[in-house]
Amino acid sequence: MDERGNGVADLELQVGKQTVYTGTSGDLVVSVNRKKRYKLTLGVEDFLTVGCRVVSAPAEVTPGEEPVVIVVARTSANRENPK
Numbered sequence: 001m002d003e004r005g006n007g008v009a010d011l012e013l014q015v016g017k018q019t020v021y022t023g024t025s026g027d028l029v030v031s032v033n034r035k036k037r038y039k040l041t042l043g044v045e046d047f048l049t050v051g052c053r054v055v056s057a058p059a060e061v062t063p064g065e066e067p068v069v070i071v072v073a074r075t076s077a078n079r080e081n082p083k
Helices: 044-049
Strands: 012-015 018-021 038-042 052-056 071-074
């Protein structure tokens, strides 16, 4: 979500070895086989392309725990045209 609480679409994330993208409302669902901790990697170049910078994100996620929230801030170039 952005700093205003709005979802941000089309951001690339890697959960373990799976590359996934946020949906139109900024949501994301990942299917995994085991309940273990997975490294969360953010596609920084992709974030820059859509005009965002990461404010906060966990380094790892565990399936079945609380929803993961990643907060981004829109860059000044993209404030007028949020996705």
